[in-house]
Amino acid sequence: MKLLREPLLHFLLLGGLIFAVLFDEEAPGTASVENQILIEAAEVERMAAAWEQRWQRPPSEAELSGLIGEAVREQVLYREALTLGLDRDDVVVRRHLRQKYEFLTQDLAYDTDPDDATLRAYFEAQGDRYAQSARVSFHQVLFSPTRRGAQAEIDAVQTLADLKWATEPGTAETLGDVTSLPSDLAGLDLHAIEAMFGPDFVAALQTVEPGRWAGPIVSDYGLHLVWITERAPGRRLAFEEVRQRVRDDWIYEQRVAANEAVYRRLLERYEVVVETPAAPGTSAGGES
């Protein structure tokens, strides 16, 4: 989406919108003179067209006057409701107006064309955000509590002890329980491992030493003995490798910040007072 960036237009539009929301609450097609309800010809035409679209024929005179009567009734009751201030305590009205306002004021101005120096500075400040995940190749054997009950942990620990001198992982292939979880995985990043085994498993896997059977580590599926054959550590990527991502992230943050700035400017017009409610069981007045 192209964005309007001329400051003058921006100012005019924003000023106008504030006016719209605060001072113009009329429905379309009606004009506002105090105590007059004017249903404009265009609005009558619109009602007739809407009728025709639904019923596939034009409204009769009686039907059209019924529609107009309804529109007048709506205006009368709407205005009376406003007079009584019924809009003010209504969460639906409030939220709807807020959404309208935000829709019309957001995303109007922010920088979408940062230069390289800006991006590099941003990149440098991000720490490990632009890093390649570690990759792990491993074998796993499952001991399922569903199949073994409490014996699962005992069996897992016993099997680990039996495998203490194992010199390569393939030999344990047939131990443990039947599962469609893969028994050997090559070069997966941590995200992919988590997608299969869950976050707890991945966290525990990080602490396992490669080159021997270890565990048991726990997933929602049960207890796993694991043998890491290879662990390629993660690394920070160079700016050139992630330039596009850095740019996207920078622009995104600009946009969020610009939208927040609009709100902050509006907020400055108000004094905000938040009262602290009394804790339950205490008296609001306190004791003298």
Next chain:
Amino acid sequence: MKPSLLKTLFLAAVAVSPPALPAFAQQGIADTHGHDASNLESLNQKPPYSPNAGRNFPDRPLFGETHLHTTLSFDAGTFGARLGPRDGYRFAKGQEIVSNTGQPVRIARPLDFTVVTDHSDNMGFFGEFAAGNPDILANAQAKAWYDLMQAGKGAEAAIQIITAFSNGSFPIEIMSQPGTKLYRDTWKDIIAAAEEANEPGRFSAIIGYEWTSQVGKGDNLHRNVIYRDGGDLAVQMDPMVTLPPHGSQNPVDLWKWMGAYEEKTGGNVLAIAHNGNLSNGLMFPTIEQFGAPVDANYASERAKWERLYEMTQTKGTSETHPNLSPNDEFADFEIWDKGNLTMTVAKKPEMLQHEYARSALLNGMKLETQFGTNPYKFGLVGSTDSHLGFSSFEEDNFFGKTVSMEPGPERIAKPFVKTDVGTISEWEVGASGLAVVWATENTREAIFDAMERKETYATTGTRMAVRFFGGWDFVTEDVNTRRPAQAGYAKGVPMGGDLVNAPEGKAPSFLVAALKDPIGANLDRVQIIKGWINAEGNTQERVYDVAWGDADTREPDADGKLPSVGSTVDIVDASFTNTIGDPELITVWADPDFDPTLRAFYYARVIEIPTPRWTARDASYYGVEPADGVRMTITERAYTSPIWYTPAQ
């Protein structure tokens, strides 16, 4: 000493003596509960030492979204969605964003792929208009609206624009339509967003759009068009629309467009229809459509282009309807059956069989006997149809379908659509679903190819891993291996495949394996749903329970009915515990009622134990009391693409 321990010790001994190391066969020796060590005789079958050698099937399924709208969709933008394709991709990759109503939101786990599918009609209009695009302001009406906005009546302008669009008086010359600069720029921007977000191997940002055919007073015939290709090809043609002069409401014309695109660019596209439940009997015709008969040509073109069907999403799940499947106790699930998409025409019972996936799969086989091609031989996916600019399908993190439904205390009580025909409440909107593919790698091409061969399944938002294979020789030992998938691919076809040439005296057998979502709920049961055409030419269906959790204490009763798994849901806290059900179910099942002369399909349905629905999370978080009848629990599920059996001619 128990045999299993004996074996453990034996194998441990083997393990420390590399010279004697046998390369274990994949079958026969895997079991450690109950079988004795004599199975080790099969050790002398020697596959290659490396178990990975020759392995070309995927270890895990890829979870994604094929149906996401952003501010570039006319309806989404006008009603308050401000987030664009770039936001949608950021969100899918796991980054926190700020929602349309200013609420921070983040997905629990990243997705593997996403297709942004904005409506092709009037694509990109509102954003350009609001930004004062001079091409639009050249039109007097547009200028008048814009001036109204400048004069401080922005809200009024928005209402006038929406009204003009819905009553057909929107000036066609400023409508964003193919061939105009605005349309072209919008399409290029959609493509550019996908190109930027696409990271082969890690995240696939797939190009697509929605062709939004709506006939009568709002009968839904929508299709999403999905590209295999990169921007260099996709940019060569503007999307197909429905409005004249460039477009058509007839799917036959969409297929022509797809053919023309492939012809012109050498690229590949497929279409995924959705919401048959809101088509009022038009989604899966059997007699005629648009005044033309459903014939051999219709059947072959539909089968060619519409490889998949989006069966579950926010606007209801369309597997089957309780009226169509009275014997299926799980049929009454997230049903939307009050009317068409706009709720302007009420539903009639006779419409249902042309709206739901299972009846379409059945009618398709019937039509195949007539035309030689089954028009409804589709695989299954789910997706969201979110109009938020980001995908939302998690029960405890649900932002709704439209901006008006973003979290707030009142949404549980508000109407979503209200007309004189009926009301659909916002609580009826479902936090669903996901498209899952067994792709060989995470790239646009591999995902598309998996879709083409229908090696896909649908979930209602959960991330179960489900494998489903059909063949003639599956035996129980096949699941007692460390690599059931290896047996699956070696001895059968995966979901979406075909069985033919039934060997004399054999029934088809199926290997099905389901792992629960790694951080989700346990599994209640795995079912296989069989549909067939009987000797009289009538459609038949039956649901078989083939594996279930808590099997040590839960048995089918005398009538063969499996008792309920129960429920651990605490509605007040919107919580549950995994103390019932099983984390994994795996079995081999052979059809006990097979007749080799009759056409049939089989698909697997995996059902989770009950969990809190998003409505329960809302009630708990906002402290609101839901009205009577608001569903507070859900049994999430996965549905695989079918495997079809076709008898010899």
